Amino acid sequence: MSALAGVRVVELASERIAFAGKLLADMGADVILVEPPGGDPARGYLPFLDDAPGPDRSLWWWHYHTSKRGVVIDLESAAGQASFKALAAGADIVLESEPAGRRARLGLDYDDLRQARADLIFVSVTPFGRGSPNADAPVTDLTILAGAGPVWSCGYDDHTLPPVRGGGGQGFHTACHFAVMSALTALLYRASSGEGQFIDVSMHGASNVTTEAASYSWLVARQTVQRQTGRHAAAVATQGTQMLCRDGRWVNTGVPPRSPAEFGYILGWLRELGLEEGFPDAIFLEIGAAMDRPITYDLIGVDAEATAIFSAGREALALIAENVSAYDYFIGFQRRGIAVGVIYSPEEAFEDEHFKARGFQTAVAHEDLDRTFRYPGAPYQLPASPWRISRRAPKLGEHDQEILG
């Protein structure tokens, strides 16, 4: 049985909250997506099926609205407002991200809707939170991530290059993660108390608390981290961790080797590849492999031998990279117990045998096209209450009759 079976969610279509609705819908909630006449603008988002535009052909739409049903309601009309209120009166959760003025003007805010449904959970996701002086400032994923901290920490060692916004719409995603966590918290509370509540999620706040050490280095020690290529932004510069492999692909080598076992593994692989002869510092790997404890960071740059061993380890990582493909580097080091990662593009990860074996690829039938497509799958596997895409995204007004009568 689905974890959220029987939970009804009414979602007012907006690109900002579509992912939150999907997370709830794929766990079994009955999510009803409310669009304006003519459809939500996101139906026009690239890419399209076969690159041919059309209201039911946006792959953005397909992804973010799985497992939902859809209705068209004109909230600007009195009749539309009445149908929306009727829908909300039967809902457990209302999920919305409307502009501040519109919500009040239409009389569809929490205080209007809870008259008919006292235990309603109303989740409002707005750029800066309710009551912000910037409530009306327009935002995009880019401007949210720029103002909230993530962009400051991402980019290159060369600070003449602009900082970088991580791709994929993560500013919206992060706000949606908090919207879902809040909604689940409120459902648990309602189950024990019978009470609903109003939830105010700030997109700006969500990314502000998703910056790891950038925020707490300032909060705790008034230190400012600086961006670095492919690794953690830091108050004190660190050495690079990305290496270019023989096939022109990149790997991330994570935390540099410091333990005897790691030096032993590296030396072993150098030998297998026939590279030991041409690498005079291999002797330091041998010494490192024979140590009785790992090198501690405080010795590096202070103790000559420890420093030489540490450097030899890093140089050996680079030498091996020059001689193998990125994938072989990843598998070779991981099999030897050293945490490195191949830098995959999203589709390369999607096609990797590990994720296939875990069943990540999910078939979704588009019966209208008489085709089935592979979709990204479950973020978590709950065997007793499985994640599932129960239907493709709704066409415009597809469920008007079924839901509105």
Next chain:
Amino acid sequence: MTALDSQADSAPKPAALAGIRICDFCGQLAGAGATKWLAAFGAEVIRIEDPVREGRWDILRGIGPYVDERRGLEFGGGYNNHNTQKLGVTINVRTERGKELLTELIRQSDCVTENFAAGVLERWGFGYGALKAIKPDIIYVSNCGFGHVGPYSAFKTWGPIVQAVSGLTYASGLPDQPPAGWGYSYMDHTGGYYMAMAIMLALLHRRRTGEGQWVDLACTEAALTLHGPALLDWTVNGRPSRREGQPHANRNTSPPMAPHGIYPCAGDDAWVAIACRDEADWERLKSVIGATWMADAAYASLDGRLANQDALDEHLGAWTAGQDKFAVQGRLRGASVPCSAVQRPQERVDHDPDTDGLWPEVTHTAMGRVRADGLPVRMSRTPWRIERGAPCLGEHNEEVFGRLLGLSPQDVAQLRAEGAI
């Protein structure tokens, strides 16, 4: 009174997750971040650490940033940040007595949570089968890089490795440059968010059915869900995201926008982000800047601006370059064009009214008063509380073992002397 006003009223509010007890082995950020959420809403999160290694499995325990000159395992700023409101006990699971204590704690808990490498809990004798034998409806949530099942389940990860293998690192970069990646463990945060969701989903399921379960969360898999449209472009249209001119992460393709980028401003490492969502935004930007180049026919349509985006960015960057980033932000926001200064930590933490209330000050037994990340949500009936700092090693041994297991202070002292806690 509206729901918003009611948040300010002083009557005590209930805790949403009161009565839920978590037997928590989580550490670092990927795990600890999940149980931080639960603790902030009143769940009783009992963090269990190894007395032999002084809890140093969690590398954040002793490392900076530090509040002052003091160093050591009670002074890690990150550790405090991720473990607010939790209780801390020590148990040596290598000992028989330690195993008994853990068994009794599990019997009284709703969930067991951990983010060790796959198989660690099993080796201690506390795999899912054993947990279920102790408490039939137990919820067990494990969180590791590749999950407990699949060809890479023995592989080890840190946040940057998860991000590399799942496509997040690749998707963050500029053309003709190496991957920029994420300058922090975005997937430690986000893996923690998914873990918190999984715990709560399993709790809701158990409420309804009485049934527990084991959730096998793989952080890389959670990360792979964060590229939806790009993955469908691959599976439906056969178009890979590894292609000429990609990634170009400061631009936007879904939907396409131009201009859309991060531009230089006056001052040291100062930048501003600007995006035009549609023709109306572009017209408003034109009215603010009022430059002749903007009238060029090449820029009259979105298609034209996309085709000439490099030149467009040059012009716009030349306009921003002499100005203060907040001045640009003020002018463009005033005209309803999406714009934000790239804020430094100090700017957004100390000087941004939109983060008011987001950085609670907690009391840590050793560190004293210190600020931490709060939560970006306001819940009218059940607000979060983050007041207590992270526990010191074994700080709540007497309290927890006394209250839950009925042990006296003498018993606890004896356990400590035996090396069981």
